[in-house]
Amino acid sequence: MTDELPRTDAAANAASGDQHPVAGQPLLRIEGVSKNFGTFRAVDGVSLDIRAGEFFALLGPSGCGKTTLLRMLAGFEAPDEGRILLGGKDIAQALPHERPINMMFQSYALFPHLSSQDNIAFGLKRAGMARADIAARVAEMVALVKLGGLEKRKPDQLSGGQRQRVALARALARRPQLLLLDEPLAALDKKLRESTQAELMELQRRLGMTFIIVTHDQEEAMTMASRIGVMNAGKLAQVATPRELYEAPRSRWIAEFVGDVNLFDGEFRLRDGHRLVIATREAGTLVAAEPREPVSETKLSVAIRPEKVKLSRRGPVFEAGRETAINSLDGVIADICYLGGTTTYKVKLDDGGMVQASVVNSARLDVDAYSVNQRVIAWFTPDDCVVLSS
Amino acid sequence: MRKLSRLSRFNIASLALGLAFLYLPILILVIYSFNASRLVTVWGGWSLRWYHEFFNDRAMIEAAWMSLRVAVSSATIATLLGTLAAVALSRGERFRGRTLFSGMLYAPLVMPEVITGLSLLLLFVALNAERGFWTVTIAHTTLTMCFVAVVVQSRLGSLDRSLEEAAMDLGCDPVRAFVAVTLPLIAPAIVAGWMLAFTLSLDDLVIASFTTGPGSATLPIRIYSEVRLGVKPEINAICTLVIALIAVVIVIASLVSKLSSSQGESAAPL
Numbered sequence: 001m002t003d004e005l006p007r008t009d010a011a012a013n014a015a016s017g018d019q020h021p022v023a024g025q026p027l028l029r030i031e032g033v034s035k036n037f038g039t040f041r042a043v044d045g046v047s048l049d050i051r052a053g054e055f056f057a058l059l060g061p062s063g064c065g066k067t068t069l070l071r072m073l074a075g076f077e078a079p080d081e082g083r084i085l086l087g088g089k090d091i092a093q094a095l096p097h098e099r100p101i102n103m104m105f106q107s108y109a110l111f112p113h114l115s116s117q118d119n120i121a122f123g124l125k126r127a128g129m130a131r132a133d134i135a136a137r138v139a140e141m142v143a144l145v146k147l148g149g150l151e152k153r154k155p156d157q158l159s160g161g162q163r164q165r166v167a168l169a170r171a172l173a174r175r176p177q178l179l180l181l182d183e184p185l186a187a188l189d190k191k192l193r194e195s196t197q198a199e200l201m202e203l204q205r206r207l208g209m210t211f212i213i214v215t216h217d218q219e220e221a222m223t224m225a226s227r228i229g230v231m232n233a234g235k236l237a238q239v240a241t242p243r244e245l246y247e248a249p250r251s252r253w254i255a256e257f258v259g260d261v262n263l264f265d266g267e268f269r270l271r272d273g274h275r276l277v278i279a280t281r282e283a284g285t286l287v288a289a290e291p292r293e294p295v296s297e298t299k300l301s302v303a304i305r306p307e308k309v310k311l312s313r314r315g316p317v318f319e320a321g322r323e324t325a326i327n328s329l330d331g332v333i334a335d336i337c338y339l340g341g342t343t344t345y346k347v348k349l350d351d352g353g354m355v356q357a358s359v360v361n362s363a364r365l366d367v368d369a370y371s372v373n374q375r376v377i378a379w380f381t382p383d384d385c386v387v388l389s390s
Numbered sequence: 391m392r393k394l395s396r397l398s399r400f401n402i403a404s405l406a407l408g409l410a411f412l413y414l415p416i417l418i419l420v421i422y423s424f425n426a427s428r429l430v431t432v433w434g435g436w437s438l439r440w441y442h443e444f445f446n447d448r449a450m451i452e453a454a455w456m457s458l459r460v461a462v463s464s465a466t467i468a469t470l471l472g473t474l475a476a477v478a479l480s481r482g483e484r485f486r487g488r489t490l491f492s493g494m495l496y497a498p499l500v501m502p503e504v505i506t507g508l509s510l511l512l513l514f515v516a517l518n519a520e521r522g523f524w525t526v527t528i529a530h531t532t533l534t535m536c537f538v539a540v541v542v543q544s545r546l547g548s549l550d551r552s553l554e555e556a557a558m559d560l561g562c563d564p565v566r567a568f569v570a571v572t573l574p575l576i577a578p579a580i581v582a583g584w585m586l587a588f589t590l591s592l593d594d595l596v597i598a599s600f601t602t603g604p605g606s607a608t609l610p611i612r613i614y615s616e617v618r619l620g621v622k623p624e625i626n627a628i629c630t631l632v633i634a635l636i637a638v639v640i641v642i643a644s645l646v647s648k649l650s651s652s653q654g655e656s657a658a659p660l
Contacts, residue, residue, distance in 0.1 A: 076555055096558040109556035113574045122570075126561030174560070 025088065027052040027210050028073070028178060033082035033092075034234075035068055042068040044234035045082070050178075050212065055204050057225035058214045061257070065234040066214045070180050073212065074103045086177065097126075102176040106183040108167035110155040116166045117142070117151040123174045141169040144203070161192050168200075172207070181213040185220060197223050218258050222246070230254055246305075248292075252388050255303045262306060262355050268298045275382055278302055282353025286327050288385035301388045306358035308384035311345060311376045328379040329355060333370050345370060347378050416633065423626035430621050440627035450628065453612035457592055460523065460608060464530035465587035471531070472538025472587075473580055477568075479539070480546040481554075498536045506533060507600030514601060521603030529601040530594060534587035541586065545579035546572075578646045585643035589636050 026049035035043040043065040050056050058066040071077045073084065075096035084092040091099055102123070110119050117138050124134045142151055145165040155163055164184065171179055184200070185193045201224050204211045215221050221228050222242040229239045238250045249255040252263065266280030274290045278300055286302050334354065335346035345357045355378050370376060397405075423441070427434025444450055479492050498506060510529045514521055549572070557567035595610040602608065607615070609632070613625055 074555075074559060076558075095563065096555070097561045097563055101559075103556075103559050105552045105556055107550055107552050109550060109552040111553060111556070111571055111575075122557070123560030126566075170556075170560070 026050055027054075027087060028212075029083075029085040030069075030073075031083040031085065033069070033072060033079045033084060035065075035072060035077060036080050041234050043072070043079070046231075046234075046236045047082075048229060048236060048239065050210060052210055053208050055201065055211045055224060055226045056213070057221035057228045058212065058231060059218055059221040059228050059258075060216065060231035062216055064231040066216075066231045067182060069231070070103070070182055070212065070214045073178070074101060074180055075099050100174075100177045101180060102171040102174055102178075103180040103182065104167050104171040104184050106186060108155075108163050108187075110163055110166055110170070112155050115152050115154055116147060116158070119155070119166055120169045120173050122170065127174060137173055141173050144172070145169045160187055161196070164188060164196065168203075172209075176209075178210050178212065181211060183215055184213065185215075186217075193220075200224060222258075230257065232257070248386060249303070249388070252301055252303070255386065255388060260306050260356065260358075262304045262309065264302045264353060266300060266302065268295070268300055276300075276387060278387070280351075280353070282351055283329055283349055283355065284351045286385065287382045288387045289382045291387045295387060295389055297389045299389070303386040303388055304355075304380055304384055306344060306356040307342075307360075309355060309357035309378050309380050311347070311357050311359060311370060311378055313374075313376060326379055326381055327385070328377050330375070330377055331355065333372050333374045333376055336370070336372060343369070345376075347376060349378070419626050420630050420633070422623065423630040425623055425626070428623065430623055430626070440623045441631075443624045444627050444631075447624065450609075450612060450624075453607050453609045454628070456523065456606055457609040460526050460530060460598075461588045461591040464527045464534060464591045465584050467527070468531045468535040468587045469538050469580060469584040472535045472583060473542050473576075475535070475539045476542035476546055480543050495539055496536050498533055499540070503533070503594070503596040504600075507597040510597070511600040521601060522606040525601045525603070526598050526606070526608065529597050530587075530591040533594065533597055534590045537586050537590060538580075538583035541583040542576060542579045545576045549575055578649050581646050582643045585639045585646075589639050592632070592636065 028048075028050040030046055030048040030050075033043060033046050034041065046065075046069060058069060060066045068077060072079050072092075075091070075094060075098070079092050082092065083090050086099070086101070111122065114122065120138050120141050121134050124137055129137070138151075142148060145168055147162065147165050147169065150158060150162060150166075153162075155166070158166065164187070168184070171181075181200075185196055188196060197220060200211075213221070213224065222245075225242065227239060227241055228245050230237045230245065232253060238245060238254050240248070240250075245254070245258055249258060255261045255263065264280040264283045264286065266278045266286070269277045269279050269285070271277075271290070272287075276288050276290055276295075277285060278288060279285050280302065283302075288302050329347075329349050329351070331347040331349040333345055334348040337344040337346075340361075342358050342360050345359065347355050347357060349355060357378055422430065422433075424436050424438065425432075425434055426437035426439060475495055479488070479495070482488075485491075507529065510525075510532070514525050519525055553571050553575070554564075554567045557571040558564065562570055593610060594608075595614055598608045599611050599614075602611065609628070613628060616622065616625060
């Protein structure tokens with residue numbers, strides 16, 4: 001999350017470069033795009049701006065419309081409503097081959113009757129490039145995705161990871177203004193997926209190209225993307241940086257979809273400066289920082305991430321310089337889940353609710369560990385609370 | 391292999407009986423085609439006499455030539471139409487009456503040949519068409535087209551749709567995408583479909599006898615009419631040649647379709 005700065009630099013560089021015609025303006029503008037399949041509304045009034053050089057992720061559960069939106073960008077589906085502007089030109093009704101956009105398919109869709117290099121050269125031949133230029137570009141792509149020595153192999157003679165590279169090289173070969181990636185890492189095993197994530201990010205930064213990736217894996221989206229658009233039931237629920245999405249989710253649904261969260265429903269009682277006092281049913285009265293957008297409802301939810309919840313045997317531990325207004329809840333350890341790097345404790349609160357606390361195992365010997373049925377105090381600051389309308 | 395060696399006697403016996411039931415008549419026919427004797431049922435030593443006799447029998451040769459011409463032309467037309475139908479059914483938009491269309495396409499698969507033959511005869515008579523080479527070819531095309539469509543459609547169904555989308559994404563219009571990607575991948579199925587249509591046409595007696603005219607008998611018709619007067623050893627020789635031809639075509643067709651299915655594995659999504 002700390003390396004957001006160099007990425008925005010890359011975006012600015014790419015935007016001022018000659019590859020992207022209109023600097024400063026968004027490369028891609030999606031305006032009120034909707035798509036129906038029969039009576040089912042797959043994409044519902046989505047508006048979104050994508051800047052040049054951005055690594056954007058569309059995240060959502062399966063069936064949320066993210067793939068349909070991507071397919072409309074590629075041209076395989078035509079939107080029923082709305083406009084799709086690429087560099088200021090409406091391409092909503094253009095056919096796939098008329099768009100300076102390429103896509104990497106989830107199944108890779110490599111042509112089984114062609115070798116790796118012929119797969120990569122396919123789009124270049126169609127573009128009418130000279131033979132020598134094609135050979136040079138293919139060699140460049142092969143080097144870029146580290147496929148050396150496999151140029152003559154057919155797809156069925158390649159491993160899953162190698163096929164993924166061929167598919168990527170083929171999509172990049174035409175130097176599209178926009179590269180779409182449909183769940184590009186879904187077919188790879190965990191280790192390979194992690195190293196490929198890093199390579200994709202490195203590649204995107206080096207080429208200064210604009211990537212839009214579709215994924216259902218929130219960790220993947222968080223790791224790779226500079227901005228994430230979360231989709232639910234055809235609508236864009238929130239567009240934000242990974243940190244914003246995690247720390248300031250805009251709705252209950254997003255808070256629960258992205259990462260783990262403790263949620264307490266309650267009612268607004270009073271305002272104390274920039275603090276809201278909320279009476280919850282399951283965790284007593286909580287003090288929370290006022291959200292940026294003022295809340296009008298009286299029925300509110302308080303969301304706290306498990307790693308923000310601290311446990312202690314006696315009282316809250318006050319750190320120097322911290323606010324003193326603190327939420328502290330009494331309870332009993334109900335369940336312990338050891339995960340290696342962290343341990344998740346479930347605490348049964350005296351007020352009836354359950355709160356999860358994720359504690360980093362910073363010492364090798366379990367001097368600090370708690371045991372089941374031990375009485376503890378779970379505490380967190382008002383700033384750790386996110387207030388959401390129910 | 392170890393499993394095979396542990397087959398019980400009952401298994402071996404039933405296997406032998408089954409194979410004998412299927413292939414003994416054909417084997418006897420082949421052996422007797424090399425019989426020197428004029429009598430079909432009496433063995434008189436080895437000879438190629440009846441093959442010689444067949445190649446000097448003008449009527450038979452003409453019928454064989456007729457059959458080959460009909461088989462090649464009807465198989466070619468059927469392959470063209472059947473492939474188009476298969477593409478329309480598996481790639482086209484979901485048009486109204488699609489289910490009805492596919493049902494009607496496959497009807498000749500289950501329709502008794504007598505009915506197909508008779509209805510075509512009535513049609514040709516009503517149209518006042520002169521019966522001969524073209525009427526038989528058309529009749530065989532209607533019969534074999536659905537077989538080609540079945541073979542090609544199953545191949546198209548196993549192809550990843552995103553292959554065509556990838557081709558379009560990389561700069562092909564829909565027609566080019568079909569020619570550059572889909573066609574090479576379904577080519578083995580098209581070839582297999584052609585060979586299936588060829589063999590079906592070659593050995594059809596019922597439909598051909600309804601739709602052909604005087605002077606343009608196909609080989610099966612000719613053989614059938616000869617046999618009615620009594621089986622000559624020459625018939626055995628002709629049948630052996632036909633069996634050999636069909637065996638070759640079937641072996642090629644199965645090799646081609648094997649090739650096509652091994653390619654299909656890599657085309658399927660992971």
